[in-house]
Amino acid sequence: MCTECGCGLPGDKPFRILGRAHDHDHGHGHHHHSHDHAHDHPHIHDEPKRHVDIHRSILDKNNRQAERNRGFFHARGLLVLNILSSPGAGKTTLIRETIRALNNRLKTAVIVGDLETDNDARQLRETSAEVVQITTGTVCHLEAEMIARAIKQLHLNSVQLLIIENVGNLVCPASYDLGEDLRVVLLSVTEGEDKPLKYPPVFQSAAATIVSKIDLAQVCEYNREAARANLTRLAPTAPIFELSAKTGQGMEEWCAFLIAEQNKICARDPLVG
Amino acid sequence: MHELSIMQSALEQALEQARLAGARRVHEIRLRVGVLSGVVPEALQMAFETLTTGTVAEKASLAIENVPARFWCRNCYAEFTAETLFGECPTCHAISPELRAGRELELASLEIT
Numbered sequence: 001m002c003t004e005c006g007c008g009l010p011g012d013k014p015f016r017i018l019g020r021a022h023d024h025d026h027g028h029g030h031h032h033h034s035h036d037h038a039h040d041h042p043h044i045h046d047e048p049k050r051h052v053d054i055h056r057s058i059l060d061k062n063n064r065q066a067e068r069n070r071g072f073f074h075a076r077g078l079l080v081l082n083i084l085s086s087p088g089a090g091k092t093t094l095i096r097e098t099i100r101a102l103n104n105r106l107k108t109a110v111i112v113g114d115l116e117t118d119n120d121a122r123q124l125r126e127t128s129a130e131v132v133q134i135t136t137g138t139v140c141h142l143e144a145e146m147i148a149r150a151i152k153q154l155h156l157n158s159v160q161l162l163i164i165e166n167v168g169n170l171v172c173p174a175s176y177d178l179g180e181d182l183r184v185v186l187l188s189v190t191e192g193e194d195k196p197l198k199y200p201p202v203f204q205s206a207a208a209t210i211v212s213k214i215d216l217a218q219v220c221e222y223n224r225e226a227a228r229a230n231l232t233r234l235a236p237t238a239p240i241f242e243l244s245a246k247t248g249q250g251m252e253e254w255c256a257f258l259i260a261e262q263n264k265i266c267a268r269d270p271l272v273g
Numbered sequence: 274m275h276e277l278s279i280m281q282s283a284l285e286q287a288l289e290q291a292r293l294a295g296a297r298r299v300h301e302i303r304l305r306v307g308v309l310s311g312v313v314p315e316a317l318q319m320a321f322e323t324l325t326t327g328t329v330a331e332k333a334s335l336a337i338e339n340v341p342a343r344f345w346c347r348n349c350y351a352e353f354t355a356e357t358l359f360g361e362c363p364t365c366h367a368i369s370p371e372l373r374a375g376r377e378l379e380l381a382s383l384e385i386t
Contacts, residue, residue, distance in 0.1 A: 057379055
């Protein structure tokens with residue numbers, strides 16, 4: 001285990017105890033005898049504190065499950081997206097229209113996370129994709145374990161693209177790896193171009209960003225240059241897709257990107273035939 | 274508000290490690306929290322007080338080490354600590370895509386008896 005950066009590996013010993021049992025002051029009056037002894041008798045009266053080094057990720061359990069999910073997905077040649085945004089940025093509409101625009105070029109399945117209701121799942125079932133709903137109750141994000149359980153409900157034979165719609169929330173889901181290939185973060189033009197600056201962790205973790213509802217750009221006085229600059233400052237390597245799921249503007253470019261990414265997965269994994 | 278569930282995971286791990294080390298009491302739990310972890314230290318503190326009640330970690334203190342964001346600059350071939358949350362190199366002002374530290378959410382150590 002690396003104690004410098006704390007990169008605890010799953011196989012590491014979980015902790016070690018440093019030999020610091022005797023670096024305390026004795027707060028009592030006795031004097032040491034003149035003989036030289038190893039000083040290993042127990043102190044019942046003033047037990048010294050012991051320091052236990054652990055250096056393990058708090059999200060260790062989730063991270064390990066996420067890696068198991070990732071292995072499972074790769075072995076099947078699945079491209080997996082984890083879609084994040086604030087509520088109402090247009091995740092569900094984007095997913096629905098992506099499936100339609102792909103037009104069977106990638107066979108798609110969807111996992112939808114919501115605190116309550118299956119409204120989004122019902123909307124998505126209008127498409128050709130198989131849909132599983134996760135109702136999280138009060139949990140404000142999806143976790144890798146929930147995904148592992150949800151994929152058992154799906155018939156993944158010949159599925160090439162799995163889209164996970166996370167709970168609408170720009171804070172909490174950022175901490176939880178689900179085993180996805182690409183974390184896609186949406187910003188709608190109605191939210192304002194400074195949103196990325198207000199929620200840096202989630203935008204910084206994006207592998208691709210989408211500016212949605214671009215058909216409303218003019219009405220919202222969307223400042224394109226500022227938005228792109230803010231997104232690039234946080235995630236300099238993430239491609240930006242400006243699109244409207246409603247009018248179809250920019251959708252073909254987005255679909256082409258997904259097809260290329262799925263091809264990459266098939267090309268790099270020796271397990272996929 | 275995922276701090277409660279994060280604190281719960283941290284405490285579960287801490288109590289398990291304390292048990293393995295034969296602790297009767299936990300005096301301090303130390304966490305390392307990166308500035309880009311998306312977790313608010315104050316919220317962790319609040320959750321900690323609630324969750325430790327009735328455990329061997331009751332009355333323990335929660336120490337939180339903040340880990341700054343560190344990036345690697347490919348132009349300067351050097352690591353730098355970012356003043357803001359953006360990875361802008363203070364020397365060449367290029368934006369770095371390579372975050373090396375700052376996302377930590379880690380149970381670092383315990384003080385036990």
